[in-house]
Amino acid sequence: MAGEQSAPRVNGSMLPKYTGRTIATAAKYLGLEGGTSLRLETCDGQQLVGKLMQPLSEPLTPFIEIIGRVEYDCSLTVERIVCFGSDFDLNNYDEAVKLSQQFPAYFPQGKV
Numbered sequence: 001m002a003g004e005q006s007a008p009r010v011n012g013s014m015l016p017k018y019t020g021r022t023i024a025t026a027a028k029y030l031g032l033e034g035g036t037s038l039r040l041e042t043c044d045g046q047q048l049v050g051k052l053m054q055p056l057s058e059p060l061t062p063f064i065e066i067i068g069r070v071e072y073d074c075s076l077t078v079e080r081i082v083c084f085g086s087d088f089d090l091n092n093y094d095e096a097v098k099l100s101q102q103f104p105a106y107f108p109q110g111k112v
Contacts, residue, residue, distance in 0.1 A: 007024045008023055013044055025097075027042050043090040049075040063090065
């Protein structure tokens with residue numbers, strides 16, 4: 001598809017090394033601030049702010065995946081949100097992220 005790009009899955013502690021790049025990360029949705037920012041907790045327990053480019057068009061589930069650009073302050077400019085529902089294991093996601101970083105040949109980066 002045109003416009004697709006590679007987005008590695010990362011956890012909160014990995015964000016600084018991806019500054020300026022598009023990534024994907026799973027998080028617990030904690031709330032909305034001022035209608036323009038999401039308060040999130042990443043799969044490894046880091047606090048994260050997701051800056052919305054447009055208002056939400058539907059409610060979010062407790063667990064989501066954010067695809068977005070990592071900014072210099074380690075916030076994310078949100079490009080897309082995938083709802084994972086209310087029963088999602090962030091610890092397992094975090095372990096998968098660590099394995100994908102440790103063994104990149106076995107976990108090719110997907111297109112988003």
